[in-house]
Amino acid sequence: MSDTTTVTARLPKALDVELKKIGKRYRRSRSFLIAEAISGFVDMEKLRQAALEEGRVAIRRGAYAEHDEAEAWARSLGSAEPRPRPDRKRNRAA
Known part of the structure; x- marks a missing residue:
């Protein structure tokens, strides 16, 4: 089979x-x-x-970057001065 x-x-x-x-x-x-x-x-x-x-x-668990920070970072990639990757360590408000 x-x-x-x-x-x-x-x-x-x-x-x-x-x-x-x-x-x-x-x-x-x-x-x-x-x-x-x-x-x-x-x-x-x-x-x-x-x-x-x-x-x-x-x-x-609250480990994320804010949208505007991530977008600014992504837009800077490939430029003369790319931004550092956003910090994903966030504490969410309870």
């Missing part, structure tokens, strides 16, 4: 053409390439969800 399943998806024809070209270049089937792409997406989604939960936990 195989531990795989079959799924069906509609792709734009242009995407299918590109997928076939890539498969030919790497000597891989479309099925293999699609499985790899979905696997990568699922792995990234797991990481994203874990990061979101980590952020929620940090917010609940």
Whole structure:
């Protein structure tokens, strides 16, 4: 018994053409390439969800930077004088 399943998806024809070209270049089937792409997406989604939960936990314990401080820091990145990263250690008012 195989531990795989079959799924069906509609792709734009242009995407299918590109997928076939890539498969030919790497000597891989479309099925293999699609499985790899979905696997990568699922792995990234797991990481994203874990990061979101980590952020929620940090917010609940009061470890966050104020929005205006974070925005000013982000805008300064790549400039001649980037700001220091905002301090995440905050005490929330009870």
